[in-house]
Structure formats: C-alpha cells, structure tokens
Amino acid sequence: MTKVPELFGSMVFSDKAMQERLPKSTYKALKKTAQNGEPLDEGVANVVANAMKDWAVELGATHYTHWFQPMTGVTAEKHDSFIQPKNGGVIMEFSGKELIKGEPDASSFPSGGIRATFEARGYTTWDPTSPAFVRDGTLYIPTAFCSYTGEVLDKKTPLLRSMERLSEEAVKILHLLGKTDVTRVSTTVGPEQEYFLIDKDMYNKRVDLKMTGRTLFGAMAPKGQELEDHYFGSIKTRVSAYMRDLDEELWKLGILAKTKHNEVAPSQHELAPIFSTSNIATDHNELTMEIMQKVAERHGLVCLLHEKPFKGVNGSGKHNNWSISTNTGENLLKPGKEPENNTQFLLFLAAVVKAVDEYQDLLRITVASAGNDHRLGANEAPPAIISMYLGDDLDALVRSIINGEDYHSHKASRMHTGVGVLADFKKDNSDRNRTSPFAFTGNKFEFRALGSSLNIGCPNYMLNTMVAEELSQFYDKLNGSDDIESAVRSLIREVFTNHQRIIFNGDNYSAEWVEEAERRGLLNLKTLPEAFDHFLDDKNINLFTKNNIYSESELRARCDIELEMYSKQINIEGMTMKQMAQKEIIPAVSEFVHELSKTVIAKKQVSEAVPTKAEEGLIISLSNELEQFIALTDELGKQIDRACAIDDTSEKAHYYQESVISKMNEIRELGDSMEEKTSAKYWPYPSYTDLLFSF
Numbered sequence: 001m002t003k004v005p006e007l008f009g010s011m012v013f014s015d016k017a018m019q020e021r022l023p024k025s026t027y028k029a030l031k032k033t034a035q036n037g038e039p040l041d042e043g044v045a046n047v048v049a050n051a052m053k054d055w056a057v058e059l060g061a062t063h064y065t066h067w068f069q070p071m072t073g074v075t076a077e078k079h080d081s082f083i084q085p086k087n088g089g090v091i092m093e094f095s096g097k098e099l100i101k102g103e104p105d106a107s108s109f110p111s112g113g114i115r116a117t118f119e120a121r122g123y124t125t126w127d128p129t130s131p132a133f134v135r136d137g138t139l140y141i142p143t144a145f146c147s148y149t150g151e152v153l154d155k156k157t158p159l160l161r162s163m164e165r166l167s168e169e170a171v172k173i174l175h176l177l178g179k180t181d182v183t184r185v186s187t188t189v190g191p192e193q194e195y196f197l198i199d200k201d202m203y204n205k206r207v208d209l210k211m212t213g214r215t216l217f218g219a220m221a222p223k224g225q226e227l228e229d230h231y232f233g234s235i236k237t238r239v240s241a242y243m244r245d246l247d248e249e250l251w252k253l254g255i256l257a258k259t260k261h262n263e264v265a266p267s268q269h270e271l272a273p274i275f276s277t278s279n280i281a282t283d284h285n286e287l288t289m290e291i292m293q294k295v296a297e298r299h300g301l302v303c304l305l306h307e308k309p310f311k312g313v314n315g316s317g318k319h320n321n322w323s324i325s326t327n328t329g330e331n332l333l334k335p336g337k338e339p340e341n342n343t344q345f346l347l348f349l350a351a352v353v354k355a356v357d358e359y360q361d362l363l364r365i366t367v368a369s370a371g372n373d374h375r376l377g378a379n380e381a382p383p384a385i386i387s388m389y390l391g392d393d394l395d396a397l398v399r400s401i402i403n404g405e406d407y408h409s410h411k412a413s414r415m416h417t418g419v420g421v422l423a424d425f426k427k428d429n430s431d432r433n434r435t436s437p438f439a440f441t442g443n444k445f446e447f448r449a450l451g452s453s454l455n456i457g458c459p460n461y462m463l464n465t466m467v468a469e470e471l472s473q474f475y476d477k478l479n480g481s482d483d484i485e486s487a488v489r490s491l492i493r494e495v496f497t498n499h500q501r502i503i504f505n506g507d508n509y510s511a512e513w514v515e516e517a518e519r520r521g522l523l524n525l526k527t528l529p530e531a532f533d534h535f536l537d538d539k540n541i542n543l544f545t546k547n548n549i550y551s552e553s554e555l556r557a558r559c560d561i562e563l564e565m566y567s568k569q570i571n572i573e574g575m576t577m578k579q580m581a582q583k584e585i586i587p588a589v590s591e592f593v594h595e596l597s598k599t600v601i602a603k604k605q606v607s608e609a610v611p612t613k614a615e616e617g618l619i620i621s622l623s624n625e626l627e628q629f630i631a632l633t634d635e636l637g638k639q640i641d642r643a644c645a646i647d648d649t650s651e652k653a654h655y656y657q658e659s660v661i662s663k664m665n666e667i668r669e670l671g672d673s674m675e676e677k678t679s680a681k682y683w684p685y686p687s688y689t690d691l692l693f694s695f
C-alpha cells in the first residue's frame with residue numbers, strides 16, 4: 001500500500017487540485033458558488049470543465065458522467081466520452097455547458113405521475129458543493145435531477161434546499177443573539193453503516209437473496225448471536241482483507257473511512273466514516289454502499305445491505321449522527337461546560353426538541369421501507385415510536401428549566417481504574433442509551449432508526465427542514481424584543497414545557513414504554529403504509545411548501561412513489577416465495593417423502609418385525625405440512641393477483657402489508673419447519689449454517 005496521506009483523495013478533483021489547476025479568479029468564483037450558493041457563470045464553468053477534463057484524462061478517464069440520485073433508491077449514471085471529431089481524428093473535449101447541464105431521458109425514472117412518458121425530458125445540474133471524482137476510467141460529476149418543467153425528481157435537491165433553509169434561519173437567530181460574524185451554518189453528518197458479508201457461491205444458490213436481498217426461507221442455525229462472541233470480535237482473515245481493500249478504495253475517493261468492526265450478528269460488520277457536511281456525507285455514503293458491493297465481488301463475497309437478510313439474528317441499520325455548525329467553527333449543539341448558562345445551546349436544543357415532537361410522523365416516514373419494517377420495534381432496533389434521549393444531566397437541566405428551579409451541572413468526574421499502570425481518565429457526562437431512536441450524544445444527535453440501505457439524504461432533509469421551521473418561528477417571536485436574553489429564556493421554558501412528552505430516557509425496547517408512549521399521545525406507526533397515511537397531513541404539506549422544499553404536487557408524487565415502491569418490493573418477494581415453493585421446495589419435500597416411503601416398504605419386506613414408526617411419523621408430519629404449504633402457496637398467488645388489481649397506491653400498499661405479508665409469514669413458518677425435518681441432501685438451498693458460518 002502506498003502511504004495513506006498520498007492515496008487519500010488521489011482520485012478527487014479536490015480543493016488542492018483546483019487550486020493547482022485553476023486560475024486564481026476562477027478558483028475564487030467557484031469557491032463563492034460552493035460556499036455561498038451563488039450562481040456560476042458559463043465563462044467560469046468553461047475554465048473549470050477544461051481543467052477538470054485534463055485532470056481526469058491524466059488519471060485515465062475517457063468518459064464523464066452526471067451522477068445523480070433518482071427516486072429509485074440507487075444512484076444513476078450515463079457515460080459520455082470526451083471525444084470530439086477533428087481533422088479526421090478526435091480530440092478530448094469537455095465544455096462548461098456539459099459540466100453544468102445534462103439531459104438524461106427522465107421517462108424511465110419514478111416521477112409519481114408528475115411527468116407523462118411523452119414529456120420525457122429531464123435535466124441534471126452540477127452540484128459544485130460536492131467534489132467530482134474519477135472511478136473506473138470515468139469522471140463522475142455529482143448532480144441534481146429535475147424534470148423539464150422544474151419538478152424535483154431526486155434526493156439531492158431537497159437536501160440542498162433544506163441545508164440552505166436551515167442556514168438562513170440559524171444565521172438570523174445567531175445575529176439576534178449578537179453573533180453577527182456568522183454568515184453561514186452547515187449541518188454535518190457521520191453515518192455508521194452496517195452490512196453482512198456472505199460467500200458468493202452460497203449467495204448464487206439462493207434465488208431469494210438474488211431477487212430480494214433477503215432470505216424468504218431458512219430455518220435458524222443451531223447458533224445465532226446468543227453467545228455475543230461476534231460483536232467487536234477478532235476480524236477473520238478473509239473479511240479483514242476485504243476491509244483493507246475497501247478502505248483503500250474509499251480513501252482514494254476522499255471518503256473518510258475511519259472505524260471498522262464486527263457487529264452483533266454472525267457475518268455482520270460496520271463501517272463508520274468521520275463526519276462531513278450533510279451533502280458530501282450523503283454522496284459519500286451512496287458511494288460507500290456501492291463500493292462495498294463491488295469490492296466484495298473481488299473477494300468472492302457478496303455484501304448484503306438489506307435491513308433484514310436473515311430471520312432470527314439482528315438486521316442492519318445506519319446511525320445518522322447529525323449536528324449543526326457555523327462557518328466560524330462553532331458546533332451549535334455543544335453544551336459547553338455550563339449548559340445552564342448557555343442560552344444559545346438551549347435555544348437550538350429547544351428547536352430540535354420541538355421539531356422532533358411536532359414532526360414525529362415525518363421522522364418515522366423517512367426511515368420507512370419494506371426492509372426496515374422488519375427491524376423497527378423488533379428489539380434489535382429502536383421502536384417505531386419516535387422519542388428523544390437527552391442523557392441524565394441534560395434531562396435534569398430541562399426539567400429544572402420547566403420547573404423554574406436552579407440547576408448546577410455536574411462537572412465531568414474522573415474514572416479511577418484502581419490499577420496502577422492504567423491511566424485515570426475523564427468520564428463522559430452521560431452513559432449511552434442504545435435503545436432510543438434519537439439520542440443526544442454529547443455534541444450531536446444520533447438518529448438510529450435508519451435502515452442500512454437508505455439514502456441518508458432523506459432523513460437529513462426532513463431534519464433540516466423541520467429545525468429550520470422551528471427556528472423561523474423562534475425568530476418571529478424573539479425579533480424586536482427589548483430584553484433578548486429574558487425573551488429567549490422564557491421561550492426555551494415554554495418549548496420544553498410544551499414538548500417534554502417527546503423526551504424519554506428509559507428503555508425504549510420495553511413493553512411499558514409502548515403503553516407510556518400511548519398515554520403521552522406519541523405516534524406508534526408500525527409499518528410503512530401506516531406511516532405514509534400521515535405524509536400528506538396539512539401540517540406536513542405546510543412545512544414543505546412554506547420552506548420551499550417541495551410544491552404540494554411534488555409532495556404527492558413522492559408519497560405515491562414510495563408507496564408504489566413498497567408494493568412492488570412486496571410483490572417481488574411474494575412472487576419469489578411462490579416460485580421457490582413451487583419449483584424447488586415442494587418437489588424436494590415430495591422426493592424426500594418418497595425416499596422415506598421406499599425405505600418403509602423395503603424394511604417391511606425384510607421382516608414385519610423391523611420398526612418403521614420413525615419414518616412413518618416423519619412421512620405423516622411432512623405430508624401434512626406439505627398439503628398445507630401447497631394450499632397456502634395457492635392462496636398467496638391469489639392474493640398477489642388481487643393486490644395487482646388495486647389502483648389506489650395507499651390501498652394497495654395496505655393490502656400488501658396486511659394480507660400478502662402475513663400470508664408469506666405463514667408460508668415461511670411451514671417451509672422452515674419442513675426444512676428442519678428434510679434431509680440436507682434433498683433441501684434445495686444452502687442453510688443458515690452455510691450462509692452465516694461458511695468462513
């Protein structure tokens with residue numbers, strides 16, 4: 001390996017590369033655009049494009065692509081070469097126009113009915129706030145994607161808009177508080193990414209994994225995660241080689257891959273980067289997920305990013321560490337030594353508390369997916385009920401504010417290890433709470449309900465928008481007051497008082513919390529269709545339209561797209577299950593029963609005295625289950641037909657959730673029970689032992 005500092009960012013058109021290759025004035029104009037959101041003129045774009053092309057060609061690039069994040073949930077790219085005919089040959093060219101604007105055919109991307117197929121035109125626009133990079137001989141240009149008529153068709157645009165909104169409102173508040181040197185505020189994100197690695201040969205034998213990303217059948221292995229020996233365990237050689245290779249690929253692209261370790265479930269792992277601005281963190285996380293899968297192939301492995309690939313062991317999530325900081329380098333969610341006297345911190349904290357309470361439904365909606373529905377509330381991930389954890393100290397402070405009592409912060413105490421050779425160290429002020437969906441962790445919030453495959457742009461634009469909205473309401477209340485300090489104090493008290501129900505420091509996995517949350521009037525939206533019933537509530541439409549994130553029609557389109565996506569996914573799962581049952585499992589069990597029957601007959605021929613009870617018992621129980629299994633599979637087929645005939649997207653999603661999924665659960669239970677009884681020689685798929693413990 002070359003030295004990491006040299007390797008790092010070597011394939012990125014970074015700030016350093018720009019400074020080296022752009023004329024000073026061009027570099028300055030570009031920086032202004034990136035930092036202040038000012039539009040870029042075409043002259044500047046031409047110079048940047050040419051320098052970018054030269055740089056990319058030196059790194060072996062022959063093509064460029066506008067890289068974007070449509071509503072499909074994966075990134076999209078279409079490659080164009082730099083060639084331009086000249087004097088019977090070609091030269092390599094790339095113009096400012098090509099850099100700024102692309103025109104992919106938009107008709108095959110989900111638009112939620114916004115655009116008819118005959119209005120196919122769509123545009124991609126360069127996002128200069130996220131650096132371009134070279135991968136596999138292609139220059140990648142991060143872009144936003146919209147329709148000919150300007151409707152947003154991607155996940156990046158709302159994120160960029162929300163970042164600007166939050167910045168505007170936070171700056172206004174900070175100016176009110178006297179911090180007039182602050183001109184811009186950014187949100188920062190560090191996403192911790194979980195994943196599974198399994199052997200590629202095993203994967204190839206499982207049609208369910210190939211079609212749906214998860215196992216639809218599979219009896220539990222004799223061992224799961226009960227010994228707790230995998231979490232932080234020593235990393236196996238093959239996995240370690242994969243991780244090393246992965247880190248290198250990510251570093252080349254300027255991705256700050258930092259931490260790697262084994263997770264709770266067998267074959268499960270995690271990668272966490274160092275945080276960056278929400279926009280770059282999102283692009284980097286999309287890249288990370290893609291590269292994880294590509295690098296796995298090279299190692300004869302498959303990287304599973306599904307939220308619940310295996311029943312009976314933990315699924316995979318993503319922790320979205322989120323904070324707000326100023327261009328002067330201050331983290332606005334840092335309590336400091338005396339949080340009780342830090343009104344600025346308390347005001348921003350109050351904005352987050354109010355936002356999470358008022359828009360619980362949106363936070364739940366934004367993490368909803370067919371895959372994540374298996375995790376939320378399953379005692380391995382935070383429940384579907386959104387609440388906040390502040391830690392003991394901050395909780396006590398909030399309570400003292402509500403009650404108008406004095407509060408003195410505990411100074412961080414020291415940890416005495418009691419062993420001479422071990423150094424004593426400063427303890428954190430609060431212990432960790434691993435069960436809360438939205439936890440304060442010292443100087444940031446950790447939103448833990450995300451599924452592993454989610455584009456983090458979505459939860460982040462929701463968060464940014466709702467906090468921007470609260471700050472704008474705060475500004476309206478505070479602006480013009482004579483005594484700003486006391487006005488802020490009373491506003492903070494009012495907000496904490498009105499929204500204390502959202503704060504919960506206990507065990508979110510307990511049954512008592514479900515009851516308590518209901519008493520508090522908190523929402524418990526267990527599945528995606530239930531959650532999406534709230535997406536278009538008036539308050540949510542108001543939030544997005546008022547803050548210019550979406551128009552009402554764009555919002556309706558998003559809702560349709562997500563519901564349709566859900567229905568399609570469950571449909572694919574149902575169809576795959578039916579196919580596995582009919583083409584493989586039923587014939588396999590049948591054959592095994594036939595084999596057993598032959599054994600019984602053969603034994604009887606030897607002598608009536610040879611016992612055959614065991615085989616007969618097995619024949620009877622498997623035959624009974626098989627009968628039921630076939631009947632249920634038929635019913636599943638009929639339900640899928642019925643679901644396909646439903647037009648209304650919400651009704652359809654509800655039908656899939658309430659009928660198709662529960663039928664699938666019944667089928668799986670029987671299938672797994674038959675797997676346990678059937679000889680491995682006859683069972684058509686690799687078992688959970690093969691999948692989870694093969695290397």
Ligand code: ADP
Pocket residue numbers: 188189190191192272273274275276319321322323324331443444
């Ligand atoms: P853990 O959750 O395991 O305790 P850490 O506290 O080390 O992990 O941090 C988790 C993630 O939070 C990392 O990606 C880290 O870069 C990120 N993080 C730290 N500070 C901030 C911040 N101010 N804004 C956003 N993310 C942050």
Ligand code: MG
Pocket residue numbers: 192319446
């Ligand atoms: Mg974490």
